[in-house]
Structure formats: structure tokens, C-alpha cells
Amino acid sequence: MLSRVTVEPASLTFEVGPDETMLAAAARSGILWPTVCKGAGACKTCYFLIRSGAQHFSPPTPREQQELMWVRRRHQDVPEDHVRLACQANVSGDVTVFCKGARAAHA
Amino acid sequence: MIADKIDPADMRKPASFTSPETYLKTDTRPVPQHMFEESTWDLGNEVMPKEGYISGEYHQLEVKHLWKKVWQVACRENDIPEVGDRIAYDVVGQSVMVIRTAPDTVRAFHNTCQHRGTRLLEKCDNVKHISCPFHNWSWNLDGSVHNIPARWDFPGASDADLALREVRCERWNAFVFINFDKDAQPLENYLGPDILRHWRSWPRAHSRKTYHFGMIVPCNWKLALHGFNEIYHTVGVHPQGLPFTADCSAKYDFYGLHTRFILSLGVPSPFIGETTEPQDSLDAFLSQYSPPEAFPNGFPQVSTFPQARAVLADLLRGSLRQMTGVDLTQKSDAEMLDAIGYMFFPNVIHWGGYALPVIHRFRPNGNDHRSCLWEIMALAPYPEGAKMERDAPLVMLEANERFASRPEPELRFIGEVLDQDVHALRLIQQGLESDGFSGPRLGNYQERNVRHFERQVAKLVGEG
Numbered sequence: 001m002l003s004r005v006t007v008e009p010a011s012l013t014f015e016v017g018p019d020e021t022m023l024a025a026a027a028r029s030g031i032l033w034p035t036v037c038k039g040a041g042a043c044k045t046c047y048f049l050i051r052s053g054a055q056h057f058s059p060p061t062p063r064e065q066q067e068l069m070w071v072r073r074r075h076q077d078v079p080e081d082h083v084r085l086a087c088q089a090n091v092s093g094d095v096t097v098f099c100k101g102a103r104a105a106h107a
Numbered sequence: 108m109i110a111d112k113i114d115p116a117d118m119r120k121p122a123s124f125t126s127p128e129t130y131l132k133t134d135t136r137p138v139p140q141h142m143f144e145e146s147t148w149d150l151g152n153e154v155m156p157k158e159g160y161i162s163g164e165y166h167q168l169e170v171k172h173l174w175k176k177v178w179q180v181a182c183r184e185n186d187i188p189e190v191g192d193r194i195a196y197d198v199v200g201q202s203v204m205v206i207r208t209a210p211d212t213v214r215a216f217h218n219t220c221q222h223r224g225t226r227l228l229e230k231c232d233n234v235k236h237i238s239c240p241f242h243n244w245s246w247n248l249d250g251s252v253h254n255i256p257a258r259w260d261f262p263g264a265s266d267a268d269l270a271l272r273e274v275r276c277e278r279w280n281a282f283v284f285i286n287f288d289k290d291a292q293p294l295e296n297y298l299g300p301d302i303l304r305h306w307r308s309w310p311r312a313h314s315r316k317t318y319h320f321g322m323i324v325p326c327n328w329k330l331a332l333h334g335f336n337e338i339y340h341t342v343g344v345h346p347q348g349l350p351f352t353a354d355c356s357a358k359y360d361f362y363g364l365h366t367r368f369i370l371s372l373g374v375p376s377p378f379i380g381e382t383t384e385p386q387d388s389l390d391a392f393l394s395q396y397s398p399p400e401a402f403p404n405g406f407p408q409v410s411t412f413p414q415a416r417a418v419l420a421d422l423l424r425g426s427l428r429q430m431t432g433v434d435l436t437q438k439s440d441a442e443m444l445d446a447i448g449y450m451f452f453p454n455v456i457h458w459g460g461y462a463l464p465v466i467h468r469f470r471p472n473g474n475d476h477r478s479c480l481w482e483i484m485a486l487a488p489y490p491e492g493a494k495m496e497r498d499a500p501l502v503m504l505e506a507n508e509r510f511a512s513r514p515e516p517e518l519r520f521i522g523e524v525l526d527q528d529v530h531a532l533r534l535i536q537q538g539l540e541s542d543g544f545s546g547p548r549l550g551n552y553q554e555r556n557v558r559h560f561e562r563q564v565a566k567l568v569g570e571g
Contacts, residue, residue: 034382036342036349043346045379074347074394100390101382
């Protein structure tokens with residue numbers, strides 16, 4: 001079953017499968033998403049903030065938790081579990097997220 | 108060799124990266140001409156030997172042919188502003204006492220008593236005479252004998268025999284350099300005409316050291332130095348900087364033994380250039396380096412990268428003026444904002460310009476080639492004629508202490524970045540010792556300052 005992801009502030013939408021990461025699904029859908037390590041879970045540049053549907057995300061692995069430490073310090077106004085890495089997170093329901101750098105590839 | 112000189116721009120991959128020169132051309136003020144100059148060439152792609160980081164014998168060669176031959180920064184003049192002020196500089200088992208003997212005279216002596224070899228000065232203090240705590244021998248500030256209790260008991264020694272042993276000492280830009288080699292060339296020749304010319308843009312004589320931290324890091328001193336002489340590691344170590352750090356298009360130049368890099372800030376890394384707008388760069392920069400309360404109505408709005416750089420440079424001019432009273436209105440955006448790192452061979456990296464006049468200094472930890480003393484200091488300019496307080500003293504951090512957890516306000520915005528560097532440096536020596544690693548494979552362009560440095564060291568060490 002596919003889930004729908006809405007991305008702010010660029011108002012993009014794409015669909016993600018149950019075994020797909022957000023980053024992979026965004027790339028498949030022609031969306032440029034910030035990344036340097038291309039999904040290795042190392043560069044942390046693909047992080048996003050959850051705006052709604054937090055309950056639909058897979059829980060972060062200990063490795064993702066560790067990588068997220070520095071990002072969370074920059075977003076202390078956001079609940080801790082609302083900061084995630086697109087290359088690690090799976091979703092199983094419709095969600096809205098905030099990722100400043102995400103853009104349509106043709107834009 | 109001139110024959111090896113090629114167009115350095117060719118080495119930036121891909122060629123579409125925006126070069127620092129492009130940003131310099133859009134500056135709102137005149138930029139010093141030397142920032143456009145290129146002095147770089149292809150040094151090849153050979154895998155480097157790793158012996159210099161793991162071999163005790165190599166360390167001994169460095170002691171003999173490098174540390175005892177080169178000019179090295181012992182202190183700042185404002186570490187010892189008053190007559191009688193003195194400070195110890197220790198390196199590879201040697202200790203030097205640097206002392207102000209007259210208002211405008213600084214001298215250096217081996218930090219050892221000519222009686223039984225006792226160390227004379229532990230760290231720093233102010234004295235009328237230099238004395239030894241063991242048998243109360245004493246000397247005048249110029250190193251000549253002042254008093255020796257029971258002088259009659261040393262009939263075979265003249266006063267000249269018992270005077271302190273002087274070490275070469277010269278000054279430049281309020282740095283006090285020492286050299287153990289009596290026959291060394293003058294400091295100005297050692298630095299070379301290009302370095303002297305470039306630094307006329309950034310006089311540091313009337314600058315105060317506002318902080319000085321030190322830490323023992325478990326890696327060879329050269330590995331720690333390299334960590335601050337290439338920008339490539341931003342992608343792994345400081346990813347939060349990518350939105351405002353043009354990492355892989357930084358410029359690298361060689362000047363004799365010394366090197367320079369120029370890194371444009373306020374513009375994104377080519378790695379994420381496609382997904383970063385000018386406003387994103389500015390927002391990320393200010394989120395990292397300013398307190399949230401500084402912008403109650405949100406960050407300034409920009410629509411181009413030159414505009415983002417100009418706005419950030421103006422903010423820095425304003426905050427520096429507020430902090431120091433110095434008027435930097437005429438200084439270019441690049442001098443206010445960019446990282447302009449000069450490596451004064453062999454062990455100091457000092458940033459030019461005014462963004463963050465930081466000084467890194469590296470030395471072996473005594474004679475342990477597998478650990479080093481890393482120090483970080485920063486200078487703040489003072490208005491002409493204003494009296495400066497004495498420089499901030501060295502504060503040593505514990506081995507596992509985090510910069511970000513320190514109470515000093517100066518570390519509020521850079522503590523995390525420094526902790527990231529330390530984390531990487533803690534891992535490098537361990538991995539490099541592995542039988543599975545034959546030697547560093549340096550990037551042709553982005554790590555050429557490192558390769559250039561290692562060649563200079565190898566040349567000196569090979570002279571034995």
C-alpha cells in the first residue's frame with residue numbers, strides 16, 4: 001500500500017511504498033532532496049521535520065538516533081521524535097513533512 | 108617546478124563549480140588583489156607513505172631536522188606585555204623561556220639552569236630577575252649572571268659560561284617566533300615575500316588573544332594539522348555547514364614552505380547546490396552562528412548569493428564594531444566572511460581577514476609521536492591607541508571534555524564544530540596504524556596543501 005507524503009514549503013507530493021525510504025521515493029518521483037551520502041545514513045543533510053502523521057513513521061534505529069543528535073540541537077522548538085532522516089525513515093500512512101531544500105527536479 | 112604548473116581551475120571537478128574568484132568579483136568593496144592570485148600546481152596522485160605518523164625513528168628525524176631548524180611561534184607579544192613578563196614554550200623535550208627584557212625587546216633563552224640543569228620557569232610569570240629554585244642562582248633579564256651563591260665554589264667557570272643560553276627570537280605581526288638553529292635564515296626570509304605582502308592587509312599587532320584553549324589529541328601532530336588545512340572533510344565532519352560552505356570549490360595555494368586556502372562562505376557546497384537557495388544559505392549560517400534572540404523578526408531576506416554574502420558581512424562588521432570598537436567599513440565582504448587559512452610552516456594555521464582570526468597550533472605531545480597538543484586561539488582587533496588587556500591565558504581541556512560543554516561564551520557557536528573535528532582526529536591514528544592501510548590517498552585538488560606540506564617535511568627529514 002502506498003502512502004502519500006506532502007512536503008513543505010515547496011508544496012510537493014509523492015508516494016512512498018512500504019519498503020521504500022522517503023529519500024528513495026522522492027528521487028523516484030523526480031524530487032531533488034538534499035543528500036551528500038546518497039542514502040548511507042552518514043551525511044545528515046536529508047533530515048526533515050514532521051508536521052503531521054508522526055504515528056505513521058517507523059521508529060528510528062539507534063544509528064539514526066545518534067546521527068540526529070546534532071540536528072535536534074538546531075531544532076529545539078520541534079518535538080525530539082519529529083526530526084528524522086529521509087534516507088532512514090519508512091512511512092505507512094499519509095504524512096506532511098518540512099524539508100527546506102526539497103524541490104521539483106525541473107524547477 | 109614551473110613546468111608542472113597548470114591551470115588550477117582545471118583541477119576543480121566539475122568545472123561548473125563556482126570559484127572563490129567569482130564571489131570575490133561580486134564583492135561590495137575592493138578585495139585585496141592577492142586573494143585573486145593563484146600559486147598552485149598539480150602534485151600528482153601518489154599514495155603517501157604513512158611512516159611519518161607511526162614511526163618513532165621518523166619522529167627523531169623530525170626533531171633533528173625540522174623542530175630544531177624551523178622558525179616556530181612561541182607566543183604572542185601580548186602574552187608578555189610588561190617588562191619581566193615571561194612564558195615557557197615547550198616542544199619535543201626542549202623548553203624555551205621567552206621574556207620581555209625592555210618595553211620593545213623580547214628575548215628567548217633555553218629554560219634551563221647552567222648549574223644542574225633545573226627547569227627555570229614552569230608556565231608564565233613576571234620577575235625582576237630570573238632565578239633557579241634549586242640553589243638560588245640568578246640572572247638579569249638579559250641572561251647575564253646576577254648572583255651565584257658561593258660563587259667562589261665554581262672557579263673554573265666564567266660569568267659567560269654561566270649565562271643563560273640564548274635562542275634565536277624574532278617578531279612579526281606581534282607573533283614571537285623562536286628558532287633553535289643559530290644559523291637559521293632571518294624570519295622574514297623564512298616567511299617569504301608573498302606571505303609578508305599578503306599580511307599587510309591584516310595587521311595583527313594591535314590585536315588581543317581573546318581565548319586560548321589546548322587539548323591533548325591522540326594522533327600524530329601532522330594529522331591534526333591536516334585536519335585544518337583542507338576543506339574536503341566538511342562533507343563528513345561538519346555537514347551542518349554545507350548550506351553555507353563552498354567546500355569543494357575552495358582555493359589552495361603554495362608559498363614556499365607555507366600554504367593558503369580561501370573558502371567562500373555564505374554560499375552552498377556544490378554537493379547540495381541544486382537544493383540550496385540564497386535564503387537557505389543565509390538562514391543556515393545565522394542559525395549556526397548567532398543567538399536566536401538576535402533576530403526577533405526573523406532573518407534578513409535575500410534573493411541572490413552575493414546579496415547573502417553582503418548581508419552576512421555587514422552583520423559581522425556591525426557585531427565586531429560593537430565588540431571591539433574597530434571600524435571595518437572599508438573591508439571587503441570576503442575579508443569579513445570567508446575562511447582564509449594560512450599555514451605557517453610547520454605547525455600554525457592562522458586565518459586572515461576578520462571573520463574569525465583564529466590560530467591553530469600543533470606540536471608533538473612531548474616526544475610522543477602518537478599524540479599531540481592542539482591549541483586554538485582567537486584574536487580580536489583593537490582600535491589604534493586603545494589599551495589592550497593582557498592576552499587570555501591557555502586553558503587546557505581534559506582529554507574527553509567537549510568544547511560545546513565549556514562555559515566560555517566564545518565557544519558558544521564554534522564549540523560543536525571543534526568537537527566534530529576532535530571526534531574525527533581521535534579515530535584517524537587508530538585506523539592509520541592498521542596493516543590494512545598502506546598510506547593516505549590524498550585528493551589531487553582539495554588535499555594538495557596536505558601533500559605540499561608532507562613533501563616539505565620529507566625534504567627536511569631527508570636532508571639527514
